[in-house]
Amino acid sequence: MTHQGQVLTAVRASFEREPRINLHKYPVRMDFSDGVLTLEGEAEHVAAKKLSLELAIAVSGVTGIVDRLHVMPSTHMGDGAILDAVRDALLHAPGLQNCTIQVKRKGTWETVREATVTPHGVIQLSVTDGVVLLDDHVTSLIQKRLAGVLAWWVPGSRDVVNGMEVVPLQEDSDEEIAKAVRLVLEKDPFVNVERIRVTVKKAVVTLEGDAPSVPQKEMAEFDAWYVFGVDKVHNRLEVRP
Numbered sequence: 001m002t003h004q005g006q007v008l009t010a011v012r013a014s015f016e017r018e019p020r021i022n023l024h025k026y027p028v029r030m031d032f033s034d035g036v037l038t039l040e041g042e043a044e045h046v047a048a049k050k051l052s053l054e055l056a057i058a059v060s061g062v063t064g065i066v067d068r069l070h071v072m073p074s075t076h077m078g079d080g081a082i083l084d085a086v087r088d089a090l091l092h093a094p095g096l097q098n099c100t101i102q103v104k105r106k107g108t109w110e111t112v113r114e115a116t117v118t119p120h121g122v123i124q125l126s127v128t129d130g131v132v133l134l135d136d137h138v139t140s141l142i143q144k145r146l147a148g149v150l151a152w153w154v155p156g157s158r159d160v161v162n163g164m165e166v167v168p169l170q171e172d173s174d175e176e177i178a179k180a181v182r183l184v185l186e187k188d189p190f191v192n193v194e195r196i197r198v199t200v201k202k203a204v205v206t207l208e209g210d211a212p213s214v215p216q217k218e219m220a221e222f223d224a225w226y227v228f229g230v231d232k233v234h235n236r237l238e239v240r241p
Contacts, residue, residue, distance in 0.1 A: 004032050007062060008032055010059045014056070015052060037057075037059075038065075039065065044071075046071055053069070083126070091113060100120060104124070104125070131160075134161070134162050134163060142179060196220060204232040211239055
């Protein structure tokens with residue numbers, strides 16, 4: 001077997017061992033060349049997408065990944081509808097009130113809100129084939145993460161590319177990630193954050209406590225995965241109605 005074949009076999013085997021990745025129902029196309037692995041396809045949910053990337057980069061010989069994995073949307077929406085929904089979520093988020101919001105529709109940029117305070121951020125929003133792109137800059141890491149999660153929460157979003165810079169530059173930390181995860185859980189109306197403890201170590205989030213149902217347990221985990229900078233999530237929530 002060639003080196004390329006060995007790497008692809010190892011990646012596929014690691015995916016098969018992960019119970020949250022279902023290659024039979026959601027196949028992943030793979031290509032490997034010069035140390036770079038390309039993954040393309042549709043994942044069942046955000047956990048499956050993020051775990052695929054984590055498992056793939058851990059395989060010996062893989063030095064880089066081209067991520068073309070998208071998440072199966074819970075609701076099929078056109079790009080215009082996704083754009084409007086993300087725009088509205090950004091406009092109504094109290095934590096983003098100091099941000100100018102610009103949207104790209106049919107190739108033309110439109111400013112939907114001009115920030116009047118200083119300092120302020122500029123969020124440029126566009127959607128292509130269900131993939132949301134957030135660009136330009138914000139003034140804090142919590143804003144970057146909040147905007148990304150709000151985009152993920154739109155049911156038609158297939159992926160979120162969060163390319164916004166933080167100006168001035170802010171040092172990231174496990175505390176910053178934990179703060180963002182707690183904020184997101186507080187904002188999710190389907191999650192009871194009072195029953196959940198959040199800890200973060202080396203960008204790995206651990207959720208402990210309980211949830212009233214399996215779907216709510218999964219929802220809390222997905223919320224953590226949506227947060228920019230999270231490498232892994234350990235969901236230790238117990239289901240207690």
